[in-house]
Amino acid sequence: MKLNCDLGESYGAWRMGQDDQVMPLIDMANVACGFHAGDPSVMQKTVALAAKHGVEIGAHPSYHDLAGFGRRSISHSPEEIQALILYQLGALEGLCRAQGLTLSYVKPHGALNNDMMRDMSTLEAVMAAVRSYRQDLPLMLPVTVKHKQHRKLADYVGLPILLEAFADRAYDDEGQLVSRRLPGAVHQSADKIVDQAVSFAKKGGVYSSSGNWLTLPADSLCVHGDNEAALSGIRAIRKALTAD
Template sequence: MNRILLNCDMGEGFGAWRMGDDALAMPLIDQANLACGFHAGDPLIMARSVNLAMEHGVRIGAHPSYPDLQGFGRRHLQCSAEEVRALVLYQIGALDAFCRAAGGQLAYVKPHGALYNDLVRDDALLMAVLDACHCYRKGLPLMVLALADNGRELRLADEADVPLMFEAFADRAYLSDGQLAPRRLSGAVHQDPERILAQALAIARGEPFADIDGKPLQLRADSLCVHGDNPESLAVLRRLRAQLDAL
């Protein structure tokens, strides 16, 4: 069994507003998905987040989104494929500038929110993001949602010559096909630490877990996300880190 990585969305404050406790969470994870200014984050927060990740040897991922500060990137905007390619390139370059200034390098790209979900359904948008990764740096991986069947994503990524990483979520409920249950549905976001931990460990072991309807679902994932805006996330991260290290 390959060791699953642990990732968290970070750097999601803006100006005087802060979200999550990145300083305490950073030592517990392998990958930090850092906001790039379009849904959260600003230049100072981006610089500080990069430095914090490098201090703890954490791999840095760009977390680009639709330009939607008010909606935290969770609203589906009608952007063309050409616009998506450009806005993703813009955000990748901005974050990588801070990585390079600190003596590091961007390790991967993970789209955020509505853009992340739209890639599951729209071939043109997925190809636009794959092209942005490929054009920015050959071999730059794209992190996408682990589904019950990722044949489409593998085919399009192979055409674009972009490596993929597949991600699963510890604290989100799933539909039967492996898509995330929409946040508008009751129970779409797990709050119970025991349930979050149990789902995370099942995914890490390659075992089935219950979807939103209670039916078994099994996913193959390279990385496991715990959202930093969950009130229980820090306590769960500590326990999950210890148990993953023991696998």
Template sequence: MLLNCDLGESFGAWKMGLDEQVMPHIDLANVACGFHAGDPDVLAHTLSLVKQHQVTLGAHPSYPDKQGFGRRSMQMSEQSLTNTLHYQIAALEGMANVQQLSVSYVKPHGALYNDMMNNPQLLKWVLQAVARYSRSLKVMILATAEQDKHRELAHKIGIDLMFEAFADRLYTDEGLLTPRSQPNSVHNKQALLQQVSQFHDDNSVTTNTGKRLPLVADTLCVHGDNEASIMLIQDIKQLLNT
């Protein structure tokens, strides 16, 4: 199972994440495209790290919500959302081309990601928008109980999916992430590693009601916010390689 991480989310003098430390331990870099975080200098530096460590590059676009870090839902028309996604992907791709890199996939950020996983119409719009981009890109979405349905939708649109699981989050019976506002929605280290082990060994997760839910994921989302999280990534990687 490949490890992916959201990166390039600093802005100006404000620093978010330990990108230099996390990059050697991951396989996929979801790089902010400027609408929730990032700026030209941050983007160029992040891409240099991607190139140095030979990590697969993905676009991490969001609603146009830099003030809210892309965590606020927005009502957008299909055309406006499509243009917003194309603008961000193209910005990342243009900067990547300067360093002889190319974008391989798209993982929406924050509220856009959560909204599309809860709204089939919005998910369809996002997939169609990426399918209409100038070249073929995969889309990373949450692995849920409706994986087969999502795979069928993507096939009809003509796009490939990458299914993602979260090591640190408590799942619902539907395979969605328990809202952070609810108790025990974020696992401690022991529960996190146990969930990673279950993903790895059994292709399943234990939900908030104790139900075993089969989930097949291509990639696991990890975080590089602090020193403890970097050490945790190393533990996860060791666990996955055993």
């Protein structure tokens, strides 16, 4: 069970995250590609830092929305979505290439990720874009109860996929994350977070917030490293996952 984290989210004079401390703790870095965060210099440093720690580099493409950090849905045609993804994959690969590296996977960011999980034509556009870029480049998407359907679509497109889960978020009965606006959406207890991580890793699923078992076969856990507590959380998850 690999750990992935969003990184490279600084921009110009603005710092975000503590990449230096998170990178040694994770397996996969979702690197911002300049459309919601990450200017070329930030991307260059993030790629170098990932390489130093042997961390896989994933593209983290977004709608073009610096002011909104890619969290706001912006209407696009499928062709436009393909173009903006190809642009960002290439841009990050350009910086990788100069360091003898290559992309390992693609994980859409924020509103683009939400939109593709809600709207099948957006998901098809995303898949078509990644497939046309490189046929063996996996698309990472959240695991839900529709994961078999998503895998079928990916097989049809001819694209490998990776399914990610969240250790610190409650799931509803559809296998969707409970909205942050609702109480109990984010686990506060360190133990609960570790338990959920272990449940995904060892049992292939979790209980929903209403108590129903969800079979959700995840390839990777998304973690956050924004503060000291978050870093401790990652270490605790790592320790629990590698135990016995």
